[in-house]
Amino acid sequence: MARGKAKQAGAAKAAKKPKGKTSAGAAKKPAKPIALYYWPTPNGFKISIMLEECKLPYTLIPVNISKGEQFNPDFLKISPNNRMPAIVDPAGPGGRPISIFESGAILQYLGRKTGKFYPSDERARVEVEQWLFWQMGGLGPMAGQLNHFKHYARETLTYAIARYADEVNRLYGVMNIRLKDREFLAGKYSIADMACVGWTNLWERQGQDIEQFPHLKRWLETVKARPAVQRGMALGRELRKGIDMKDPKVQAVLFGQRARAG
Ligand SMILES: N[C@@H](CCC(=O)N[C@@H](CS)C(=O)NCC(=O)O)C(=O)O
Numbered sequence: 068m069a070r071g072k073a074k075q076a077g078a079a080k081a082a083k084k085p086k087g088k089t090s091a092g093a094a095k096k097p098a099k100p101i102a103l104y105y106w107p108t109p110n111g112f113k114i115s116i117m118l119e120e121c122k123l124p125y126t127l128i129p130v131n132i133s134k135g136e137q138f139n140p141d142f143l144k145i146s147p148n149n150r151m152p153a154i155v156d157p158a159g160p161g162g163r164p165i166s167i168f169e170s171g172a173i174l175q176y177l178g179r180k181t182g183k184f185y186p187s188d189e190r191a192r193v194e195v196e197q198w199l200f201w202q203m204g205g206l207g208p209m210a211g212q213l214n215h216f217k218h219y220a221r222e223t224l225t226y227a228i229a230r231y232a233d234e235v236n237r238l239y240g241v242m243n244i245r246l247k248d249r250e251f252l253a254g255k256y257s258i259a260d261m262a263c264v265g266w267t268n269l270w271e272r273q274g275q276d277i278e279q280f281p282h283l284k285r286w287l288e289t290v291k292a293r294p295a296v297q298r299g300m301a302l303g304r305e306l307r308k309g310i311d312m313k314d315p316k317v318q319a320v321l322f323g324q325r326a327r328a329g
Pocket residue numbers: 108109110111132137149150151152168169170171320321
């Protein structure tokens with residue numbers, strides 16, 4: 068975590084301006100920005116997209132995972148799994164701050180907080196949750212392992228690459244069928260789509276042929292055309308410049324992690 072490098076991101080700037088008055092005539096206090104602990108990866112994009120979609124004020128706090136900032140004790144208090152993204156909302160339940168790790172939990176929280184992209188009707192909500200958890204337990208982890216074995220593993224393990232490439236291919240097929248007769252994964256655009264876009268955007272790097280999945284392709288183009296998605300996926304892009312994921316020092320931080328002393 069690089070607190071010193073914290074800066075106001077897109078929507079956060081807008082929050083500085085007072086926005087009108089309360090019914091009593093007193094000046095309305097601007098919403099306190101949400102602190103977004105972030106690095107520009109598909110998991111990070113889920114939250115930057117949601118914050119942009121909801122126009123919530125936020126402050127970007129880069130967590131440079133290639134340098135091991137995910138192990139800083141202050142960050143571990145917020146995210147004990149040493150993974151970003153995480154958020155701290157100063158205006159949490161009861162008006163008190165709340166910290167949240169795990170991108171799915173953050174998306175659900177922000178959806179409940181704003182009433183946007185996460186319907187309250189139980190049937191509609193279950194539709195969203197099924198596809199959100201499908202991403203969290205399937206598409207994300209499988210594509211993540213594929214990325215590791217295909218691009219970073221020190222030895223070429225053909226079996227591991229084929230296993231994860233097959234699984235990503237299967238999951239793309241499931242998504243393609245789902246999108247055959249609906250515009251978005253849960254019918255209407257939702258946090259489930261936000262969870263998936265950063266991962267499917269990497270189809271080429273995953274060795275997949277998007278032409279094999281025309282409905283998925285149409286969905287990907289539609290989601291990526293949204294200005295908030297574009298802003299979310301561009302957030303902090305410059306932070307990654309010059310980082311070589313094949314650098315042994317970077318790999319020593321990210322790979323071979325084992326249990327830490329409690
Ligand atoms: N299940 C977690 C996964 C988050 C995750 O894997 N984040 C990666 C970057 S994409 C990370 O922080 N890695 C740091 C590390 O491996 O030490 C979530 O969805 O929030």
